[in-house]
Amino acid sequence: MEYFLIIISAIFVNNIVLAQFLGICPFLGVSNKLSTATGMSMAVCFVITLATLVTYLINQYLLVPFQLEFLQTIAFILVIAALVQMVEIVLKKVSPALYQALGIFLPLITTNCAVLGVAMTVVTKEFTFGGTSHLLNLGEALVYAFATSLGYGLAMVIFAGIREHLSLNDVPKAFKGVPIALISVGILALAFMGFSGMVK
Amino acid sequence: MAVQSNLKNMAAVLTLTCLLCSAVLGGAYALTKAPIDAAAREKTDKAIGQVLPAFDETSYEVATVDGKTYPYYKALRGGDLVGYAVESTTIGFGGNLSLMVGITPDGVVYNTSVLSHSETPGLGAKCASDAKFMAQWKGFDPSSKILTVKKDGGDVDAITASTITSRAYALAVQQAVDVVKALEDPVEPGVTETTEAEGQVEKSQTQEDPSHE
Amino acid sequence: MSNKLKLITDGLAKNNPTFVLLLGMCPTLATTTSAVNGLSMGLATLFVLVLSNMAISAIAPAVPDKVHIPVYIVVIATFVTLLQFLMQAYTPAVYETLGLFIPLIVVNCIVLGRAEAFASKNGVLASACDGLGVGLGFTASLTVLGLVREIFGSGSVFGWNFIGGHDGMLAFVMAPGAFICLGYLMVLFNKFIKKD
Numbered sequence: 001m002e003y004f005l006i007i008i009s010a011i012f013v014n015n016i017v018l019a020q021f022l023g024i025c026p027f028l029g030v031s032n033k034l035s036t037a038t039g040m041s042m043a044v045c046f047v048i049t050l051a052t053l054v055t056y057l058i059n060q061y062l063l064v065p066f067q068l069e070f071l072q073t074i075a076f077i078l079v080i081a082a083l084v085q086m087v088e089i090v091l092k093k094v095s096p097a098l099y100q101a102l103g104i105f106l107p108l109i110t111t112n113c114a115v116l117g118v119a120m121t122v123v124t125k126e127f128t129f130g131g132t133s134h135l136l137n138l139g140e141a142l143v144y145a146f147a148t149s150l151g152y153g154l155a156m157v158i159f160a161g162i163r164e165h166l167s168l169n170d171v172p173k174a175f176k177g178v179p180i181a182l183i184s185v186g187i188l189a190l191a192f193m194g195f196s197g198m199v200k
Numbered sequence: 201m202a203v204q205s206n207l208k209n210m211a212a213v214l215t216l217t218c219l220l221c222s223a224v225l226g227g228a229y230a231l232t233k234a235p236i237d238a239a240a241r242e243k244t245d246k247a248i249g250q251v252l253p254a255f256d257e258t259s260y261e262v263a264t265v266d267g268k269t270y271p272y273y274k275a276l277r278g279g280d281l282v283g284y285a286v287e288s289t290t291i292g293f294g295g296n297l298s299l300m301v302g303i304t305p306d307g308v309v310y311n312t313s314v315l316s317h318s319e320t321p322g323l324g325a326k327c328a329s330d331a332k333f334m335a336q337w338k339g340f341d342p343s344s345k346i347l348t349v350k351k352d353g354g355d356v357d358a359i360t361a362s363t364i365t366s367r368a369y370a371l372a373v374q375q376a377v378d379v380v381k382a383l384e385d386p387v388e389p390g391v392t393e394t395t396e397a398e399g400q401v402e403k404s405q406t407q408e409d410p411s412h413e
Numbered sequence: 414m415s416n417k418l419k420l421i422t423d424g425l426a427k428n429n430p431t432f433v434l435l436l437g438m439c440p441t442l443a444t445t446t447s448a449v450n451g452l453s454m455g456l457a458t459l460f461v462l463v464l465s466n467m468a469i470s471a472i473a474p475a476v477p478d479k480v481h482i483p484v485y486i487v488v489i490a491t492f493v494t495l496l497q498f499l500m501q502a503y504t505p506a507v508y509e510t511l512g513l514f515i516p517l518i519v520v521n522c523i524v525l526g527r528a529e530a531f532a533s534k535n536g537v538l539a540s541a542c543d544g545l546g547v548g549l550g551f552t553a554s555l556t557v558l559g560l561v562r563e564i565f566g567s568g569s570v571f572g573w574n575f576i577g578g579h580d581g582m583l584a585f586v587m588a589p590g591a592f593i594c595l596g597y598l599m600v601l602f603n604k605f606i607k608k609d
Binding site: 204205206209210213214217218221224225228229232235236238239240243316320321322323360 | 446472475476477478479480483484487488490491494495498499501502503505509566567580581583586587
């Protein structure tokens with residue numbers, strides 16, 4: 001039940017893009033076409049889950065025991081940067097097909113604040129379930145990370161669909177491109193606000 | 201313009217940067233630790249000052265009521281007890297809602313102050329800014345008024361469109377009231393101020409606890 | 414000297430990070446619930462931008478090409494952590510309000526972008542000016558966006574309430590308002606300031 005709550009809340013109620021404002025740059029950057037949006041979402045999904053696993057363990061077994069929590073920011077971003085590079089290298093060797101699909105998005109992911117954001121959130125924020133609140137354990141953290149990235153993918157794919165239609169419309173010059181896109185995201189966010197209070 | 205990369209200089213530069221940066225941060229951490237702690241203490245002190253009448257010394261203690269632990273501060277003026285400032289935490293709409301609740305020895309709420317919250321800006325976050333909502337806690341007497349929102353049959357005016365936050369706030373105040381009740385009127389004297397007090401003071405928490413609605 | 418001045422003014426209008434370069438969108442949208450919050454976030458970013466630009470321009474010639482990104486990130490992360498310490502110590506309330514978005518300055522594309530595009534190729538002083546310019550541009554945009562959202566959302570200006578305790582239009586303070594306001598501000602910017 002707890003896992004179910006985490007999943008619903010991470011995908012819909014606290015959608016990472018539409019409610020938490022994380023990962024907006026790539027969200028606006030690669031949502032022009034549905035195919036690239038799908039590719040990016042999959043790459044993000046993969047990296048977020050993996051990065052959360054690694055940073056969670058590093059925090060738990062290295063930083064906390066030595067009281068080095070203040071190095072969280074720097075340690076996490078280094079780990080994420082190294083991880084992304086490694087994923088790129090491994091993917092190239094092991095699965096060229098997957099690399100073809102995700103490869104070009106990987107370098108962009110290091111500076112995707114969604115990855116660092118989720119990694120920091122799971123080790124610092126207390127989550128509330130049925131009247132009590134506590135920090136997530138490893139399993140919950142992974143579920144949260146995965147569900148969050150699914151939420152990212154969902155927002156991305158919906159938005160790419162909207163944008164493909166937008167590009168066919170006659171929009172006033174000053175609105176062209178990002179402004180009209182932002183206004184559409186706003187309306188999408190308004191729709192997602194309908195989910196707030198659903199998990200309680 | 202940058203240097204040619206080879207394994208040796210890459211490793212050397214990366215290691216050096218990391219070492220240097222960690223050293224800088226370690227130093228900075230050591231230097232700022234005192235001010236950071238002072239800032240946290242000052243925040244608590246300020247909150248205590250807001251929620252209690254004038255006092256000249258406080259002592260920090262911990263009480264356990266109903267299985268939950270509450271840090272609290274006993275405020276004295278010239279050796280006489282002026283009241284208790286209890287840190288009470290409940291779950292609001294967006295996450296934990298932490299209050300400092302000042303209660304005079306007769307069990308009446310003197311004032312409350314929000315320590316931290318993660319409520320929605322413009323809605324629940326008003327619990328820390330809405331003058332009307334905040335004013336109602338001054339002199340709130342839990343023996344004659346009921347500490348639940350009006351919607352639930354109590355005497356607390358909720359913030360418009362933020363019933364969940366208002367309920368959480370009322371519950372936090374109720375918890376603090378129960379703590380003081382247990383401290384002032386212990387079932388077995390002398391055992392309320394430590395964590396062993398769990399079993400005894402549970403009895404003193406009886407009616408109108410909104411968490412069991 | 415006029416050259417340096419131009420670097421600063423460029424950051425405000427021609428290279429405005431928010432409205433022209435579309436960088437650093439996450440903090441722009443997330444922290445601008447009021448003018449003061451936007452201003453604080455802008456200044457925090459400015460602090461990191463200037464210092465990391467200076468440090469990176471100083472060390473850039475000695476950094477091997479292939480590892481320059483990790484090295485820059487470490488340098489930026491160091492300044493961000495320093496900022497975290499300072500804010501916790503001296504402005505704890507602001508630190509709490511901005512929350513997660515202070516550590517996330519590390520991955521703000523503006524900072525790494527300026528390091529890559531400017532600081533690694535220019536002198537320390539020029540890089541400082543560039544950081545200052547872009548930082549001020551960012552601060553200005555965030556403050557304006559925060560101001561607009563605060564006026565409509567809470568009916569106040571820098572915390573001074575002008576509608577006498579009534580509620581503002583709440584949606585502006587919440588997530589949808591952020592996107593929509595920024596969209597419309599961008600339209601105005603395109604129409605009146607960015608003349609091409």
